[in-house]
Amino acid sequence: MEERIIFSDAHTHIGTERERQERENKGIVSLVCASTPMEAQKVFSCKGRHLIPTCGVHPWYALEWGMESMEEWMKRCPVIGEVGMDSVWCSVPLDLQEDVFRRQLSMACSQNKPVILHTKGQEENIARIIREYPNRYLIHWYSCESHLEKYLSQECYFSIGPDVWWNEAVADVVRKVPRNRLLVETDGLEAVKWAYEEGRKACQHRPEPVKDPERSAGAELWEEGTEDSAAAALTATMESVSEIMGISLKEAGRLFRENLVNGFLKGRTEKL
Ligand SMILES: [Zn+2]
Numbered sequence: 001m002e003e004r005i006i007f008s009d010a011h012t013h014i015g016t017e018r019e020r021q022e023r024e025n026k027g028i029v030s031l032v033c034a035s036t037p038m039e040a041q042k043v044f045s046c047k048g049r050h051l052i053p054t055c056g057v058h059p060w061y062a063l064e065w066g067m068e069s070m071e072e073w074m075k076r077c078p079v080i081g082e083v084g085m086d087s088v089w090c091s092v093p094l095d096l097q098e099d100v101f102r103r104q105l106s107m108a109c110s111q112n113k114p115v116i117l118h119t120k121g122q123e124e125n126i127a128r129i130i131r132e133y134p135n136r137y138l139i140h141w142y143s144c145e146s147h148l149e150k151y152l153s154q155e156c157y158f159s160i161g162p163d164v165w166w167n168e169a170v171a172d173v174v175r176k177v178p179r180n181r182l183l184v185e186t187d188g189l190e191a192v193k194w195a196y197e198e199g200r201k202a203c204q205h206r207p208e209p210v211k212d213p214e215r216s217a218g219a220e221l222w223e224e225g226t227e228d229s230a231a232a233a234l235t236a237t238m239e240s241v242s243e244i245m246g247i248s249l250k251e252a253g254r255l256f257r258e259n260l261v262n263g264f265l266k267g268r269t270e271k272l
Contacts, residue, residue, distance in 0.1 A: 006253040007234050008260045010159035011082065011116055011140045013188035014042055019230055024048045026231050029260060033082050033116065036065055040073035052269060054116055056083040060090045062100040071107070078268040080108040081116025082140060088121035098129070105133040114264055116140055123147045130154065138264050141187055143169045148176055157264045159185035162192045162233060165240040166199035174244045180263065182245075184237050184256050192233040 007028040014020075014032060023030045032051050034040040035058035043053040055073040057065050074080055083104045085097045108115045114136040119126045123142075127150035130137060139151055141161035151158075158177045162185075164170045174182065186192050235249070242252035261269070 003250055005235065005238075005250055006257045007231055008184070008253075008257040009186050009230060009234060010138060010157075010183035010256075010260050010264070011185040011187055012230070013190075014039055014046075015188055015230075017046075018228075019189060020046055020048070020051060022230055024050050028230055028234070029257060030230070031079060031116065031260075034073065035061055035082070037069050037073065040070065044073070044076070052079070052265075053077050054079040054081050056081045056104055056116070057100050058082055059084050059086045059092060059097045059101065059118060062097045063092045067100055067103050067107075074104070074107060075111070078113060078265070079116060080104060080111075080113050081138070082118045083115065084118035084120075085122035085126060086118060086120040094122075102129065102133075105130065105135070109133045109135050114138065114268060119144070124150070127151050127154075136264060136266075138183065140185060141170070142173050143167060145169045145172070148173065152177065152181075157181045157183055157259065159183040160237060160241050161185060161187060161195060162237050163195035163199055164237055164244075166202050171240075171244055174241050179245065179255065180259060182241070182256065183260050183264065184234060184241060186230055186233045186237075189228070189230065189233060 007026060009028055009030040012030050012032055027050055029050050031054050032043050034043040034053060034055045040055050047053050055070055055077045057067055057070050083101055085094065085101055087094060105115065116138045117126060117140060119139060119142065123144040124147045127147055131154065137156045139156055139158050142158055158173055158181060160174055160182065161170055164174065238249055238252045242249050245252065
């Protein structure tokens with residue numbers, strides 16, 4: 001019998017009922033993130049064998065939702081996040097973001113729970129801050145050209161986002177991070193769609209694109225319904241990542257699931 005591809009998604013959001021069903025049916029181990037109390041309620045109500053809830057105050061909502069409103073949910077989760085700081089896509093004052101972030105890091109440490117980090121524009125700052133809270137971290141969709149080594153010297157995993165087929169900074173993370181610290185993510189199908197559209201634009205404007213979008217795995221698989229399927233989106237991302245790593249797609253699938261379940265999540269979930 002032909003061996004099938006093994007899927008895992010290190011970071012996603014709640015998505016549609018259909019998407020959640022697909023994840024359960026295809027056995028896609030997925031860390032499903034809730035950033036507000038309403039989302040947390042929903043994530044817990046549809047928690048399944050392969051859908052693992054993660055909760056935390058996202059930096060975009062640090063002003064709206066203090067840590068108190070999420071604390072109870074965070075106590076019930078095996079993983080905290082996504083939490084972090086962002087100076088690119090939001091205007092919440094950074095001192096307030098940092099305060100909420102630090103309190104969540106401190107809670108995660110005291111409860112011995114690994115943390116998913118959002119680092120946009122604050123990569124250097126966050127690498128410094130987390131040193132004060134020794135823990136296991138997952139840096140989600142890292143797309144910065146610098147400071148990677150400041151994370152690599154700590155216990156950090158990296159989940160590769162769906163723009164890896166055209167974004168050189170993301171492809172570089174694949175090249176530089178040791179293979180036992182690499183994971184893949186969708187960040188939800190909306191993010192996959194966004195990444196794909198940005199890729200089409202970037203490749204049109206570049207004199208020499210990273211890859212020809214017409215020929216890349218990302219583009220081809222999109223045509224077959226990437227937008228509607230977590231498995232198709234993950235396959236497209238894994239195609240590019242495995243090509244950079246020089247391993248087969250199936251090997252990549254096994255490796256990323258192993259790194260997620262027995263690496264980042266180690267000791268935090270029931271047997272998967
Ligand atoms: Zn996210």
